Amino acid sequence: MATEQNQEAQDLQQEQAEQLTQAENEQAEVSVEDLQEQIKTLAENLKLEKARTANAVYEAQKSVERIQRESEKHKDTVLEKFAKELLDSVDNLERAIAAAGDEKSGLSEGVELTLKSLLNTLEKFGVVVVDTANGFNADLHQAVGIAPEAKANEIGTVLQKGYTLKGRLLRPAMVLVGA
Numbered sequence: 001m002a003t004e005q006n007q008e009a010q011d012l013q014q015e016q017a018e019q020l021t022q023a024e025n026e027q028a029e030v031s032v033e034d035l036q037e038q039i040k041t042l043a044e045n046l047k048l049e050k051a052r053t054a055n056a057v058y059e060a061q062k063s064v065e066r067i068q069r070e071s072e073k074h075k076d077t078v079l080e081k082f083a084k085e086l087l088d089s090v091d092n093l094e095r096a097i098a099a100a101g102d103e104k105s106g107l108s109e110g111v112e113l114t115l116k117s118l119l120n121t122l123e124k125f126g127v128v129v130v131d132t133a134n135g136f137n138a139d140l141h142q143a144v145g146i147a148p149e150a151k152a153n154e155i156g157t158v159l160q161k162g163y164t165l166k167g168r169l170l171r172p173a174m175v176l177v178g179a
Contacts, residue, residue: 080165083127087171090118130162130173142172150178
């Protein structure tokens with residue numbers, strides 16, 4: 001009878017061990033499935049964060065480009081305003097030279113050198129005199145009257161020189177045009 005009890009106890013222990021092993025296997029399977037699900041979730045989160053990072057980098061680059069464009073535009077606007085103000089000085093120096101006529105004195109030569117220096121400086125920054133030799137162009141010239149001695153659509157007299165800044169009109173030339 002003792003052997004029967006020992007046998008039953010051993011059978012019971014073996015049964016409990018099998019149940020425990022089966023429970024551990026089920027937990028192991030559940031754990032692997034859970035881990036695979038977590039890996040999948042983390043991979044999706046990583047893709048999302050990579051996309052967000054790429055978008056942030058793209059937006060930063062676009063902001064830098066926009067700021068550079070705005071800076072260039074602002075610089076051009078300031079240069080244009082400054083050049084327009086200097087054109088008054090150019091006009092005054094040209095009037096002073098015209099008033100001196102053919103008489104050459106130290107003062108008139110000084111004025112001529114000052115004008116030449118100012119025009120050279122303006123040219124360095126892209127300010128160029130508008131061409132009036134090739135006929136009337138409404139985009140570059142402003143007709144303020146009729147010149148009877150000039151042919152049709154040709155410039156007779158230039159009243160005030162015009163200037164462009166890097167290809168854009170800064171001030172139109174005021175001219176008399178033939179009819």
